Amino acid sequence: MAADSGEPGTLRPGGRTARVRAAVLQAAGDVLAEGGLAALDLADVARRAEVGRTTVYRRWGTPAGLVADLLADMAEQSLPRTETGTLLGDLEANARLVQRTLADPRQGPLFKAVLAAAAFDPRTAAALHRFYEIRVGEWAPCVEQAVERGELPPGTDAREVVRAVSAPLYYRLLTTGLPLDRASADRAARSAAAAARAGAFVTPES
Incomplete structure (x- = not known):
């Protein structure tokens, strides 16, 4: 269990409290996917989750606090990495996971809403x-x-290579109406792998 950081919604309790948190975060994700951050009202989330409004306001405080905890929960619940034994195989597995997530009817709009909110809300960012x-x-x-x-x-900067795999998929999601399919994911993985092999992500010596 993580220590309480003092931020609303950051405690990781068990039992009934965990069930309440799961219900509230599920409801918050639904609202974000449907209407974005502007639609995220704590009272509405409490109603959807069938939880007392006082509980939601006390634990999360603001919509930004709720989004912060939702993102923390999404990170915790994300699937672990796949290791295939080859660079391209691993990057394709990563790209396909990102593609499936962003193409999902609920997760795709949810991520769009959070990305948009982060542009003007420092805590969400x-x-x-x-x-x-x-x-x-x-x-x-x-x-x-x-x-x-x-x-x-x-x-080679490992983190930059991983980011280079996802970047084309997010760009496609946010700037085009084109579908996010497996071909897009595999192309992103191949491009990142080729660039990495060519030394594009080698960190210059200081």
């Missing part, structure tokens, strides 16, 4: 940064192992 640091950190060892196997040059 901080929570989003923590979410992606956790996810990138989960997959970075796949790239580090590729360096150890000799597939990539020494000094």
Whole structure:
């Protein structure tokens, strides 16, 4: 169990409290997917979750506090990395996981809403940064192992390679009406792998 950081919604309790948290976060995610941050009203979330409004206001305080805890929970629940034994196989697994998430009828709109909210809400932005640091950190060892196997040059920035896999998929999601399919995911993985092999992500020596 994580220690209480003093931030609303950051305690990780068990029992009934955990069930209340799960119901509230599920409701919050539904609201975000349906209407974005502007629609995230704590009283409405409490009603949907069948939880007392006082409980929601006391534990999360603000919509931003609720979004922060939702992102923390999403990071905790995300699937672990897949290790295939090759750089390309690992990056394809990562890209396909991102693609499935962003193409999901609920998760895709939810991520769009959170990304939009982070542009003007500092607390949401901080929570989003923590979410992606956790996810990138989960997959970075796949790239580090590729360096150890000799597939990539020494000094390759593992985190930047992982980010390069996801970037084209988010760009496609946010700037086009084109579908996010497996072909898009595999193309992103191949491009990142080719760039990494060419040394594009080697950190310059200071």
